[in-house]
Amino acid sequence: MSIFFFKRQLSTIAAGKGLVIPKEWLVTNKNPVTPAKDVRPADQTFLTFPEWFLVFSPEEQANYFKQHTATTFPYMRHTSQIWKSYRIVNKQIKGNFPTNWGYHFMIWVIGVSTTVEYTAKSLYENIVGRLTDTGQPATAEDQFNAKYTQDYVAFIKDLPWYQFDFKSRLKDLWKNTSLSGPHFFRKWERRYMLTTELAVKFIYGKLIGIGTKQVYEVALLNTAVVLDDDSLHYLPRYDKFAAAALELAQQGHSFKEIAGNNSAILLTVWVPADHKTDFANAQTVFIQPITSYPTMKRVAIATPVSALSGVLLELKKAGVQVEHVFDF
Amino acid sequence: MTFKDKLPVSYLLFTTRGRINRLTYWVAALFIWSTFYVLYNLLNAAFTPAATFIIYPLLFWALFATAAKRLHDTNKSAWWLACLLVPVAGPLWLVWLLGFRKGTIYPNRFGTVPGAAADYYKNDTGALIPHLKTEERLINDVTQLNPVLVAQIVVPQTVEELQQMVRTATRPLSVGGGRFSMGGQTASPQSIHIDMRALNKVLAFSAEQKTITVQAGARWCDIQHYIDPHGLSIKIMQTYANFTVGGALSVNCHGRYIGLGPLILSVRSLNVLLANGDIIQVSPTEKSEIFYACVGCYNAIAIIVNVTLDLEDNIAVKRQQVKMKGHAYKPYFFENVRENKDVIFHNGDIYPPFYKNIRAVSWVRTDEKPTEKTRLMPLAAAYPLERYFMGAFSKNHFGKWRREFIIDPLLYKFKKVHYRNYEAGYDVMELEPASRRQSTYVLQEYFVPVQKFDAFLALMSEIFIRHNVNVINVSIRHAKADSGSLLAWAREEVFAFVVYYKQNTDDAEKGRVAVWTRELIDAALSLDGAYYLPYQPHATSEQFHRAYPRAKELFTLKKELDPTGKFRNVIWDTYYK
Numbered sequence: 021m022s023i024f025f026f027k028r029q030l031s032t033i034a035a036g037k038g039l040v041i042p043k044e045w046l047v048t049n050k051n052p053v054t055p056a057k058d059v060r061p062a063d064q065t066f067l068t069f070p071e072w073f074l075v076f077s078p079e080e081q082a083n084y085f086k087q088h089t090a091t092t093f094p095y096m097r098h099t100s101q102i103w104k105s106y107r108i109v110n111k112q113i114k115g116n117f118p119t120n121w122g123y124h125f126m127i128w129v130i131g132v133s134t135t136v137e138y139t140a141k142s143l144y145e146n147i148v149g150r151l152t153d154t155g156q157p158a159t160a161e162d163q164f165n166a167k168y169t170q171d172y173v174a175f176i177k178d179l180p181w182y183q184f185d186f187k188s189r190l191k192d193l194w195k196n197t198s199l200s201g202p203h204f205f206r207k208w209e210r211r212y213m214l215t216t217e218l219a220v221k222f223i224y225g226k227l228i229g230i231g232t233k234q235v236y237e238v239a240l241l242n243t244a245v246v247l248d249d250d251s252l253h254y255l256p257r258y259d260k261f262a263a264a265a266l267e268l269a270q271q272g273h274s275f276k277e278i279a280g281n282n283s284a285i286l287l288t289v290w291v292p293a294d295h296k297t298d299f300a301n302a303q304t305v306f307i308q309p310i311t312s313y314p315t316m317k318r319v320a321i322a323t324p325v326s327a328l329s330g331v332l333l334e335l336k337k338a339g340v341q342v343e344h345v346f347d348f
Numbered sequence: 349m350t351f352k353d354k355l356p357v358s359y360l361l362f363t364t365r366g367r368i369n370r371l372t373y374w375v376a377a378l379f380i381w382s383t384f385y386v387l388y389n390l391l392n393a394a395f396t397p398a399a400t401f402i403i404y405p406l407l408f409w410a411l412f413a414t415a416a417k418r419l420h421d422t423n424k425s426a427w428w429l430a431c432l433l434v435p436v437a438g439p440l441w442l443v444w445l446l447g448f449r450k451g452t453i454y455p456n457r458f459g460t461v462p463g464a465a466a467d468y469y470k471n472d473t474g475a476l477i478p479h480l481k482t483e484e485r486l487i488n489d490v491t492q493l494n495p496v497l498v499a500q501i502v503v504p505q506t507v508e509e510l511q512q513m514v515r516t517a518t519r520p521l522s523v524g525g526g527r528f529s530m531g532g533q534t535a536s537p538q539s540i541h542i543d544m545r546a547l548n549k550v551l552a553f554s555a556e557q558k559t560i561t562v563q564a565g566a567r568w569c570d571i572q573h574y575i576d577p578h579g580l581s582i583k584i585m586q587t588y589a590n591f592t593v594g595g596a597l598s599v600n601c602h603g604r605y606i607g608l609g610p611l612i613l614s615v616r617s618l619n620v621l622l623a624n625g626d627i628i629q630v631s632p633t634e635k636s637e638i639f640y641a642c643v644g645c646y647n648a649i650a651i652i653v654n655v656t657l658d659l660e661d662n663i664a665v666k667r668q669q670v671k672m673k674g675h676a677y678k679p680y681f682f683e684n685v686r687e688n689k690d691v692i693f694h695n696g697d698i699y700p701p702f703y704k705n706i707r708a709v710s711w712v713r714t715d716e717k718p719t720e721k722t723r724l725m726p727l728a729a730a731y732p733l734e735r736y737f738m739g740a741f742s743k744n745h746f747g748k749w750r751r752e753f754i755i756d757p758l759l760y761k762f763k764k765v766h767y768r769n770y771e772a773g774y775d776v777m778e779l780e781p782a783s784r785r786q787s788t789y790v791l792q793e794y795f796v797p798v799q800k801f802d803a804f805l806a807l808m809s810e811i812f813i814r815h816n817v818n819v820i821n822v823s824i825r826h827a828k829a830d831s832g833s834l835l836a837w838a839r840e841e842v843f844a845f846v847v848y849y850k851q852n853t854d855d856a857e858k859g860r861v862a863v864w865t866r867e868l869i870d871a872a873l874s875l876d877g878a879y880y881l882p883y884q885p886h887a888t889s890e891q892f893h894r895a896y897p898r899a900k901e902l903f904t905l906k907k908e909l910d911p912t913g914k915f916r917n918v919i920w921d922t923y924y925k
Contacts, residue, residue: 151404215435 031097031311032104035297035304038111041322042303045284046116052280054252058244059280060348063117066109066286068346069320070127073102074134074181076318076343079173084312085166089157090213091149094311095138101308102131105320108306109286112322122236133224144213152206160197161210168214177259180232180239182225190218243347246277255347262287262345266336269329277325279348284322286346289335293317300334301327318343362409364416364426369451369462373418380410415442420458421451453721465727468569468590469777471527473543474501487535489527490776492784493853493884494918496535498522503543507563507627507653513542514651515625520916523647525565525592528776529599529882530790532918533646539916542651544594550574551654558659559616564594564652571657572769576723581662581768583614590776594652599882600644600837602827602844603772604693606685606710609827610838612643614658620650623910627653632831641905644833646881646919648902649909662723665692665771666714667764671707674698678801680708681826688712693771696824698845699752701745703809706824707756711771720766725773734778738789741820742850787852789820790861790884794868795842796877798826807871808845815864818850834902837878837895844880862886869895885922892923899923 034040048062077098084093106127157163168189175184193214201207242254243261247268255264265275278285286305291297293315297304302323310316323331328345335342360368360376368376384407391399416426422445431438453461460466474485475495483500499519504510514521517540524534525544535541547565554560555578562571569589571582585591586601597618600610608614617631620642630639641649672680677696685694685708693711737755740747781789796804812819825844830836847868851861865886869879878895879887893899903924906915913920 147404147407212433212435219436 031100031308032108033307034104034108035306039116040303040305041112041284043116045303045322045324046112047283048117049277049280049282052277053246053250054244054277054280056280058240058254061117061120061123062281062283062348063113063120064123064279064348065281065284065346066113067120067123067127068348069109069286069288070102070106070131072344072346073098073105074130075173075176077101077134078169078176080310080312082166082170082173085157085162085169087156089149089153089155089162090141090165091145091153092155093145095142095145097311099135099138102134105306105308106131109320112284112305126236129228141217148209149213152203152209154203154206159203159207159210160201161193161207161214164193164197165210165214180229182228182232184221184225186218186222186225190215190222193218243279244277245275245279247273248276249273250276257347259344261347262332262342265328265345265347266332266342269332270336274327274329275325278328281348282325285325285328285348286320286322287328287331288318288320288343288346290316290341290343291319295319299323299331302331360414360417362413364413365420366417366459367421367451367456367462368414368417369421370418370447370449372462373414373446376410376414380407380414415446418446420456421462422449423452423456423458453726461726463729465729465775465777468567468727468775469780470590473503474498474541485541487522487524487527487541489530489532489534491530491788491790493788493790493858494530494532494535496522496532496537496918498535498541499538501541501543503546505546507547507621510542510547510651510653511621511625511627513540514621514623514914517914521651521914522917523594523598523651523915525595526567526590527595528588528591529595531882531884533599533882534595534917536916536918536921544592544651547653548592552656553578555580558661559656560659561654561656562593563654564592564597566593567591568593568596569773572724572773575659576662576769579662580659582772583658583660584608584611585772587772587774588776589773593655593657597643597652597655598645598647599880600830600833600835601882602825602838604695604711604825606688606691606694606826607828609841610644610830610833610836612831612833612836613828615643616656616658618642618655619653621653622650623912623914636832637905640832641834641902644830644835644837645902646835646917647915648906648920649915651915660768662767662769663692664714664716664718664765664767665711666716667709667711667760669707669709669760671705674704674706674805675802677706677708677824678798685710686826692768694826698805698822698824699748700812700819700822701748703805703812703822705752707760709760711768714765716765718766718770719762719764720770723767723769725770725775727775728777731778731780735781738779738781738820742789742818785853787850789848789850792847792849792865792868792883793880794845794847794872794877795827795837795880796845796872796875798841798843800875800877801843804843804845804871804875804877807874808868811864811867811871815860815867817864819847820850821848822846823848834898834905835881835896836898837880839878842877866891881919885918889923889925 052059081093157166172184193211241257243257245253245255247253255261276282293309297307297319299321302321305320305322308318310318332342384403387403388400391403412429415429419426419428431442451462455461471490474487477484477486484497485501486495487498488495502513504513520536520539521542522534522536522539523542523544527534544565547563548570549563550560550566551563552561558580560571560575567589568582568585568591572589575581584603584605586596586603596611597615600612602610617629617634618639619627619629620638621627628635628638630642632639642652685691690713691710692713694709696706696708699705741751779789823846825846827838827842827844829840830838851857866888869887869891872879873891873894906924
């Protein structure tokens with residue numbers, strides 16, 4: 021129901037007005053030790069958050085769909101979280117780093133596409149979906165949806181979403197999902213809905229794939245780090261970076277550069293909903309309630325690259341789950 | 349009254365019959381969704397989420413009903429909504445079809461074009477006075493300024509019936525058709541009013557010879573519909589196609605045709621019914637003295653029963669226009685229009701309130717593709733834009749300035765190409781104000797020999813400005829000399845000044861109008877011109893006879909052929925002594 025006007029809680033809460041990160045954490049590294057080919061713009065740690073939210077959001081959906089159908093998922097809150105978080109991170113980098121137009125453009129493209137998708141889903145679920153809803157995933161089609169979303173999340177943690185094989189899922193839906201069973205209307209309504217979703221994503225994914233090839237270079241799949249002993253290491257990029265970084269920290273290392281940067285790096289953690297959200301050597305940037313998991317909240321914090329290993333160790337000690345380290 | 353008119357919103361939202369256009373569909377969709385949004389939230393807030401389910405049937409029915417009507421507009425049955433069941437392609441196709449595809453431009457199996465009128469605007473059949481036990485009725489014209497109480501209204505269905513009526517009449521007779529004259533030319537107090545509109549048959553038609561014979565009650569638009577498929581067009585008629593042929597003949601009207609003039613020039617012959625009940629055929633060569641006492645003679649000696657008219661080819665015409673100073677118009681006309689065989693229609697519009705500038709508009713023969721999809725002019729049920737402009741122009745000087753310098757330049761920017769029949773198919777409805785109770789729009793017309801154009805323009809402007817007349821437009825037309833009607837308004841080649849103005853309906857205002865009207869008549873007479881008779885009879889008897897010197901011959905003929913004064917109307921009541 022979140023498209024409608026009774027807001028129960030804010031979707032994203034900024035830690036303060038405008039720039040909240042100390043300005044001295046936001047200085048470009050003029051003479052990086054890291055080889056030039058492995059250096060990435062310093063503001064990208066922030067700009068990758070809205071992009072990664074499009075991984076967090078399906079992940080939440082996959083969790084949610086284990087117990088509920090898609091019909092009651094708060095799509096519009098997630099839409100709001102994309103844009104609000106984008107606004108907040110933008111305030112941190114604006115004026116401190118040269119504007120990264122290509123990255124902003126990419127965020128706009130994926131933000132708008134996701135907004136269209138979530139709005140359409142929200143409208144459809146509120147107008148048609150809710151007429152056939154079973155509450156829990158009772159039909160083979162609702163269960164198919166849960167499984168497909170789970171697989172999709174696993175996929176996009178390592179590879180671009182548009183490379184996901186929507187076509188074979190569509191075949192799977194019509195070939196291997198039982199046509200018989202109770203909840204006749206729900207079954208067919210979901211079949212219609214899933215067919216539409218998979219078909220549209222298949223076509224749109226093909227187009228984005230072509231477009232991306234034209235505009236952006238192939239993304240590097242590793243992140244160069246320079247440790248306190250001036251040694252250069254290559255860690256896996258994206259999802260697996262946090263674990264690798266923690267391992268180095270546990271070996272007693274700290275970081276001088278990550279992807280050529282020694283300015284602030286963003287990370288997100290999950291803490292209980294009543295957590296005070298203050299962390300040593302780190303600045304909280306914003307907080308997002310986890311709408312499908314109300315006892316927890318996501319906190320985005322920033323810390324200088326040099327303090328990252330200490331912060332990671334501290335979090336580990338406190339038993340706080342690190343969701344993601346945004347390795348530029 | 350249909351359900352559609354009685355409950356338009358219920359019709360729109362809950363019935364599936366008929367057609368709606370794209371704009372209506374979008375507006376309805378906006379209304380449906382916003383209503384749903386508000387109701388949904390109210391129910392959700394006041395009760396429980398489950399309570400919102402009660403509005404779903406309404407939502408779906410309204411969506412279905414509006415979509416069905418929109419599909420009808422594109423000549424498709426509502427069953428096409430089943431396309432929704434085809435994922436992706438179905439909904440997309442329907443969005444295009446419902447929201448963006450133009451409706452068919454002609455009536456289809458589901459109804460007429462949305463917003464189109466079924467027919468041209470018609471005057472009523474005579475107003476009933478409440479509680480009156482006699483057969484008396486009020487006959488009025490389109491201005492509603494001239495109500496006349498008649499003893500009875502008869503609507504003859506056949507010529508024989510009409511003949512019988514004239515033979516046996518014990519009262520004076522007045523004759524009316526479309527009743528678009530504006531001064532009581534169709535009625536006389538306590539007369540029997542003959543409504544000629546049922547006598548409207550086409551009697552003969554020859555596409556080869558380009559002639560048509562129709563009964564006098566036929567309307568020009570009826571003839572257009574009849575001859576358009578044969579690629580033919582009317583040779584001479586007025587701008588508006590609502591009038592009946594008999595009425596137009598009786599006033600000897602004219603249009604905007606170049607190289608032609610009064611309607612009489614396109615008449616081959618007439619059958620007329622005399623006061624004694626005889627029907628005779630007359631033409632310029634056969635009983636011509638009667639012929640010239642019938643066309644343009646306001647039913648003085650006979651009722652026109654049927655007429656044979658010349659036709660022309662229905663060619664495509666393209667609009668051209670140029671704006672100029674008043675004194676430049678006559679030389680422009682003589683150099684570029686008068687002898688130009690390619691110009692079919694032409695008129696000049698003099699801009700009030702200063703009468704200094706003229707926009708000359710010509711419709712010329714073209715091989716270009718018409719910009720209009722229909723061959724004939726489509727009829728609108730309402731003309732909100734035209735009505736708004738007319739109101740705005742009449743309001744004040746700023747309205748008139750806006751017209752001359754903003755609206756007209758915009759309107760004339762567009763290229764316009766359509767058929768001759770299209771350009772001759774205007775509906776009087778476009779001029780109709782929302783109400784004629786407080787104020788009303790009226791026409792007058794003056795004719796002056798072509799060489800006197802500048803002199804009359806100066807005299808006319810002075811009178812309008814001095815009397816502060818609320819003139820909306822003065823349209824200039826051209827006419828060659830009449831062939832001989834006893835009440836010919838074009839005794840030589842003339843320019844016509846068609847004045848369209850607004851006046852209040854109170855008696856003081858009527859008196860004021862009479863004063864400046866007589867001044868204008870004097871102005872025209874001083875230049876050997878004339879004024880036109882289908883309007884209010886403000887002229888004095890002396891002015892009438894100066895403008896129409898052969899009226900005396902007509903009176904003599906009337907004494908001979910209608911000795912008891914059977915045929916009456918405002919003209920004979922006022923000027924025939």
